Amino acid sequence: MSNDSGTEIINIAAIGTTDTVLLFNSVGIKTFKVTSPIEADRIIFNLANRECRIIYVSEEIYSQISQTIEKYTATPFPIIIPIPIGEVSTGLGKKKIKDNVEKAIGIDIF
Numbered sequence: 748m749s750n751d752s753g754t755e756i757i758n759i760a761a762i763g764t765t766d767t768v769l770l771f772n773s774v775g776i777k778t779f780k781v782t783s784p785i786e787a788d789r790i791i792f793n794l795a796n797r798e799c800r801i802i803y804v805s806e807e808i809y810s811q812i813s814q815t816i817e818k819y820t821a822t823p824f825p826i827i828i829p830i831p832i833g834e835v836s837t838g839l840g841k842k843k844i845k846d847n848v849e850k851a852i853g854i855d856i857f
Contacts, residue, residue: 765780
């Protein structure tokens with residue numbers, strides 16, 4: 748789908764360092780395989796400028812781009828969500844979801 752300016756509309760994206768991220772293509776999520784946090788930062792910036800709503804980021808990359816995450820914390824979109832992509836999870840994704848739910852409703856339900 749394209750908008751009036753001819754650029755592709757991306758509502759949901761996934762960013763990771765391994766080919767595993769490409770599995771998100773099967774459910775219609777635009778994917779980006781990156782090799783560095785700098786590359787991930789640039790992609791997130793471009794997606795934010797294109798009004799992407801949700802960006803899933805592998806826990807590995809998420810933990811390396813704290814300044815980028817902080818920059819978009821005060822804005823409603825994009826929502827940047829860490830997810831375990833790969834064999835081992837650091838628990839970062841679950842912790843961020845727990846923190847956000849607690850912030851939204853005022854209690855810890857996990």
